[in-house]
Amino acid sequence: MAAALSATAGCRSYRPVTTVAVAPRDEVQLLLTLEGSRTLVPLLGPGVRFVEGTVRDRPTDGSIVVAGAQLVLEDGDRRPGPRTPVAIPAEAIARTERLTLDRGRTRLTAAAIVGGFTTVVVAVLRGTRFRGQGTTGQGPGVPE
Secondary structure, three states: OHHHHHHHHOOEEEEEEOHHHOOOOOEEEEEEOHHHHHHOHHHHOOOEEEEEEEEEEOOOOOOEEEEEEEEEEOOOOEEEOOOOOEEEOHHHEEEEEEEEEOHHHHHHHHHHHHHHHHHHHHHHHHHHHOOOOOOOOOOOOOOO
């Protein structure tokens, strides 16, 4: 059961949404504009392309406050973001994506788990099917 839960936890992907559609507690990935990335260097450091994390707040100015940020750099490397929540201004965001359950991957993973489990059960049953049958080298009866 734990294996199934951990496998389906990986069946999530980011889906584009409008910035207005995200709410507190949503897990998001924010693609920064080039200018936005440069503006946020004092907070995030250089070369940040994406900010991933949990929406903490949605101020009225259109910014998104992200907590637990993970930064994805231009070269694809990842590094942890600041320990404190970071306000990303609306004008620094090129695209907003929300982390959602990927139903196709989930179905495929569930089918693979069920198929693997079935294969193991069949193999075990086949292995024990003939155990205990047949004769011993001593023949029938109890030796004296």
